[in-house]
Every structure is written in structure tokens, then in C-alpha cells.
Amino acid sequence: MIEGMTALYIFMLSAFTGYEVISRVPVILHTPLMSGSNFVHGIVLVGAMVAMGHAHTPIEQVVGFIGVFLAAGNAVGGYVVTERMLEMFKSSKGKA
């Protein structure tokens, strides 16, 4: 169990990490990077699976189903689109 203050520390450190990772990014990578971070929050799939896995009543199951469906779309779609965009960077100078 992640307790109160620990949770807050994780939150703070993650926030700074995100900020650091993005700063000093060339403009050409803004769109792929937005797409990439869009993919990363597809991790919501894991949560949706857990929520649905513990759903008991029909209504919980229906909402859980919608959640898993949407999350899978986020993760898979995010990956495919990002991959296609970055595919094009192979022709840049230097090795990919």
C-alpha cells in the first residue's frame, strides 16, 4: 500500500521527471513526443483491467468493459500512430 506522504513524493518526483524529459526538445519532435506521451498514458489499460476484474454487478461490468475498450484503444492507437511518425526519422542524418 502506498501511504500518504510516500504517494506525495512519488507524485512530485514524477512531475519533475516529466518536466525534465521534455525540456530542450527540438520543435521537430513536438508532435511525435505528444503522440508518444499520449501512448504512455495508455497505461490506464492496466487500471481498467483491474477495475473490470473486480466488477461484480452488471452495471459495474458494463462500465468496466467500456473502460477496458477505451483504454486498449488509447494504448494500441497511441503506439501505432507514434511508431508511424517516428518511422520517418530513419532518413535523418546519422543512424536511427
Next chain:
Amino acid sequence: MENLIEVSYFIAAVLFILGLKRMSSPVTARGGILWAGSGMLVATLITFLFPGMENYVLMTTAIFIGGVAAFWSGKKVAMTDMPQMIALYNGMGGGAAGAIAAVELLKGEFHSQIFLTLAVLGALIGSVSFSGSLIAFAKLQGLIRRPMRYTGQQYFNFAVALVSLALAATLIFKGETTGLLILIFFAVALAYGFLMALPIGGADMPVVISLFNALTGLAVGFEGFVLNNAAMIIAGTVVGSAGTLLTQLMAKAMNRSLGNVLFSSFGTAEGEQGEVTGSLKPIDAPDAGIMMAYAERVIIIPGYGMAVAQAQHKIWELTKLLQERGVDVKFAIHPVAGRMPGHMNVLLAEANVPYDLLYDQDEINAAFPQTDVALVIGANDVVNPAARTDSSSPIYGMPILDADKAHNVIVIKRGQGKGFSGVENALFYADNTRMLYGDGQAMASALIQAIKEL
């Protein structure tokens, strides 16, 4: 088993951060998505082993349907339509965060008030991101053409925002929740997302999509706390802060504040702008071709029109032809040309245009006065000199490419209409500007033909 799951989530979180880090450099970017993808795969597979879970058949079905639909649409979509697909997938993530919160609220087994609060806040943010992203998708897809605005809109939206916050507070503090209250809460939150995104003009959509992306990340992070899932907390929060920074960078590139994007009505001040004098002077492709073939230096300025016309391959062919004749050709890329920062770079990369021919605005603006021909293809607002000179223009102050300082300007444009922002472009009326009317790809082919025939 639980340790194995925890360790897998930890590895996934590390892979996400390293993947994002790699994606922030052109050299390692392609590897980055593979790293993040591996993390996602590990986390998803291990979750099937989560103790005490049921509904496996339904779950797998949902993953299958959602995954296949997204895979198919993501593979099929044209490069030009990428921005709206990002909006769509992002909205799905926000909706998923909302659905998680809904399931947890229906179960009503919260360990403490804090978790309940985070669940409700995540639901609110996720729902707004969901419906707002759908509007962004519809706008970029051309399903909604005009921004919808009416008097008192800001006040109405503000009122709806207050109502949704009040409902959230009721859910948090009332203790006992009913299904009806939860339903009303989600309905109002979704409505707010719609209302918030409706008045925003298409040109501002990239910034808004980036904002919704950050919001979804935050919502995922909040739901991660509720489910006690470290991978969700870390990945969600990282995206939340990275997305916020990215949103600011984009808004800055357009020289506008985020508040300005969200709450001001762009391009409604028409008629009060400084008068544009002069006339539009057309040119035909053979003349334009000769002009470019006998130039020493040519700068090509691509914009959204090039993306729509899929003209990037023809443009590269034209460039190679000019280079063979000894013409120095460069590409000038405005940070917000197209529908997203980097949009043009992606398209030109698709056509195999080498990176060293592409120049940022800061690098190239000084070169325009020594340039014989500036070829503007499908760009409009980013070359409008009114941004420099006319303080009454809605785009005043936006950094632009100084195409008007080139000796000659050729503008390839489909018709005489205004740009995406609805602002008249003084460049098109300038004495050194010639208009080449037609589809970007067709005109690029015509220019190639003209130069070959010389």
C-alpha cells in the same frame, strides 16, 4: 505473485521514462517508442495474473475490440490526419480513466476520503478530456466547420464548470452515493468538455489537444492512486507534467498565452483591422518555373495546404530539379506551420527531404533579403506580415517567417479564401508577390514540367 506484479510495474515505469527521454532526440526517437511499448506489454500481460480477478472473457474481448479498432484506424489514417487521431486516442484514455472512477464509485469501497477525492477529481478531468478531445477530433476531421460562439458563452461555461465542481464535492462529502448522482455528475462533466472545446478555433487545436493530453495523464495518475498502482501514478504524472510543458511551448510558439487560447474568441475582430491595399496578381506555372530555375537562392515555405494536397513528394522532386541546376534551395519551417509543431518536418521526412535542408524560423529569417524566390505552398498566417506591423490584427506579435523580404514571392494557393485564422494576408497583395492558384500537388507538378522543358 504480488511481488512479481509490483516489480513488473516498476520495470514498466522505468521503460516509459527512458522511452520518453529517447523520444526527445531525433537520433534515438525511433528506439524510444519501442522501449515504451515493451513497458506497456510487460505491464498489460502481468496484469492478467492480478489476484482475485474475474470477467476474463469479457476483458479480453474488450481489449481485442478496442485494440483492433485502434490498430486498424491508426495504420490506415493518412499522415495529414495524424493530429486528430492523437486527439481521438487521447480522448479514449481520458474516458477510460473516467470509467475506472465510475466502477470504483459504484463499488463505493474507499479506504479513505483522500482516495475518494482523487477518484472523483480523476473522473472529472478524464471526462472533460474525453468529450473535449472528441470535439477536437470532429473539428480537425472537418465534421464541425465553424467555432460555435454566442454571447454570454463564457459565463454559461463557467456556470457549468461550477455545477460539475459542486457535484464532485457532493460525491466526495456526502458519503452515501447513489447511481443517479454518479450519472448526473458524469453527464455534467462530459457536457463541460464539449462546451469548453466548441468555441475554440481550428488553428488553436494543437495547443488544446496537448492540454487534453496532459489532463488525461493527470487523470490516469489520480486513478493510479485510487487503485494503488505505481505504474499508473508514475506514467500518468510524468505525462501530466510533460504535457503541460509541451502545451506551454506550443502556445509560446504562437505567441499566445494558454488563457488566451482557451477563453478568447480568435479572429472575431475582423473589419477593424488595418486595410490591406494592393491587388492579387496571378502568375502561371511556366513563368513561375522560369523564375525559380534562374534564381540563385530559393526558400520553400510549406504549410497545411501542402499537407492537404499531399504535395511533399512533388516538392522534393522540384527541389532536386532546382538543385541540379545549381539553385540553392532551403526549406523554412515555422514552428506552428501545419496543424501541429513539427507537422511539416514529419511530412517532409516522409518524402525523404534531408534534415539539413530544413531551417527553423530563427535560422532562416536573416536569409530572406538575399533570397530571389520565396515559394509559399499552402502556408498563410505564418507568413502574414500583419503579425509584425498591424497591432489591430488578431495574430499581431506572432513570430513569422519574413517571406515578404525576399525579392520575389510565389504563393501556391487553392483559392482566394482566407487562412485558417480567418485573417486577410497582406503578403498576397504585396508588389513582389505573385499568386499561383491551384492544388499544391498539381501546381508542383506543373512547376516541375515547366523547369524540365527549359
